[in-house]
Amino acid sequence: MNDERLERLEAWHEQDEFEEIVDAITEVPEEERDYILVNHLGRALSNMERYQEAVEQFLSVEAEGQNDPLWHYRIGLAYYYLEQYENAREAFEAADRLEPGDEDTQEFLEWIRNKTADELTEEVIEEPVDTVHSVTETxxxxxxxxxxxxxxxxxxxxxxxxxxxxxxxxxxxxxxxxxxxxxxxxxxxxxxxxxxxxxxxxxxxxxxxxxxxxxxxxxxxxxxxxxxxxxxxxxxxxxxxxxxxxxxxxxxxxxxxxxxxxxxxxxxxxxxxxxxxxxxxxxxxxxxxxxxxxxxxxxxxxxxxxxxxxxxxxxxxxxxx
Incomplete structure (x- = not known):
């Protein structure tokens, strides 16, 4: 990838200029987008909350990403916000195997465990809450x-x-x-x-x-x-x-x-x-x-x-x- 283009994409990311990233990369013909460019596009789409599009981009370079913990982390994040928690868990666990101990990965795995807790917890969460109840009971x-x-x-x-x-x-x-x-x-x-x-x-x-x-x-x-x-x-x-x-x-x-x-x-x-x-x-x-x-x-x-x-x-x- 062109170093100048990469620096520009990183600068836009730091400035939260995600639309600039998407616009710049989508101007490049698909057959000319390499692994790094596609990952930048997927990350920007996730930051714009366009998670399904982000997943599609990441999957287009799935073979190259299998040994890249960052690829697994990024697609896991997109799956998480799509509420596809099993896919997200598998992705974050793969990221954790490839790069053990990453705090952000561990946090997402913990959140997924909380969201997919046992049936008893789910029943408690789904029960209607009386908003006039005491603030000290549970x-x-x-x-x-x-x-x-x-x-x-x-x-x-x-x-x-x-x-x-x-x-x-x-x-x-x-x-x-x-x-x-x-x-x-x-x-x-x-x-x-x-x-x-x-x-x-x-x-x-x-x-x-x-x-x-x-x-x-x-x-x-x-x-x-x-x-x-x-x-x-x-x-x-x-x-x-x-x-x-x-x-x-x-x-x-x-x-x-x-x-x-x-x-x-x-x-x-x-x-x-x-x-x-x-x-x-x-x-x-x-x-x-x-x-x-x-x-x-x-x-x-x-x-x-x-x-x-x-x-x-x-x-x-x-x-x-």
Whole structure:
């Protein structure tokens, strides 16, 4: 393959210019596309959520990809988002055999195991959830409507999964994170993360009342940080809560729950009233306005259920997470 073309494709990938990649490669006649070019095309199609087309591209070079762990990983990812979990499992297991210990491969295998759990687990998940149940009874009831099989709340595009989503945390991992943060995490949030540990929601806007004008504005979040330290954007990651607070000079009132599109704003769990082991409130902090703190919600559950999409339609949490 032409080195200059390869550099251009890699640059577009880093810039999330996936349409540019598809357009450039499809201009090349099919008979002139080599293995590397087809893999770039398949990866770009997956990143555009055109998973069936991606599978077709990867299968067109199946013979060449048999000993390439990256080929197995990429087609496995496309199968996963098509919900063809058996095909995905076989692909990720092949990738794991060829390149043992890859963390992303292990994460997908764990998610597949969770999604293809025994019949008892499936029956529990499929049972209707009463959204007025106590948030402390069970994982499903603790997060009303949170459903690990659905993607209508979470935007699980490959790029977002790679950047933000971790494996479900164990109780031991949660305790370790709490010890490092010096704050007890809210039960609703912990149970939510056991079903989908961090990521980018489709619903990212929250209405804020402005008492002085009686109007409403919306703050926007970029993500919800997951429990762990493996991903850069997780609670204890390299760009996690403590790092954001220290580098941004934010007030020491608790834990950063969400980053915002503006790097001068964050949404935080505020423990000033509850104490470090209590139920925190949720606030927005704006560094550009002298670290102005705006109250958003009395707890995480209320905040999550108050998120709306760009058209300002409330998130339907029943069966949505």
């Amino acid at each position: 994982i499903i009831e603790a997060a009303p409507g949170i459903h690990p099989e659905s993607t209508s709340f979470w935007n699980d595009s490959p790029a977002y999964v790679d950047q933000y989503v971790l494996s479900p945390p164990t109780d031991e991992q949660i305790e370790a994170v709490e010890e490092q943060l010096v704050f007890k995490l809210p039960t609703f949030y912990m149970n939510m993360m056991k079903l989908h540990n961090g990521g980018v929601p489709h619903y990212r806007h929250f209405a804020v009342s402005q008492a002085e004008s009686n109007e409403k504005i919306h703050i926007e979040i970029l993500n919800i940080l997951g429990i762990g330290r493996e991903k850069t954007h997780s609670l204890c990651g390299e760009a996690g809560s403590r790092v954001i607070i220290e580098q941004g000079g934010y007030p020491e009132i608790g834990v950063v729950l969400s980053e915002c599109p503006s790097d001068s704003e964050v949404v935080m769990l505020d423990y000033r009233e509850s104490g470090n082991a209590g139920e925190p409130e949720v606030v927005h902090v704006n560094k550009a306005e002298g670290y102005k703190i705006t109250w958003l919600a009395p707890n995480v559950e209320t905040f999550i259920q108050g998120l709306v999409n760009e058209e300002n339609q409330p998130a339907n949490l029943e069966g949505s997470l």
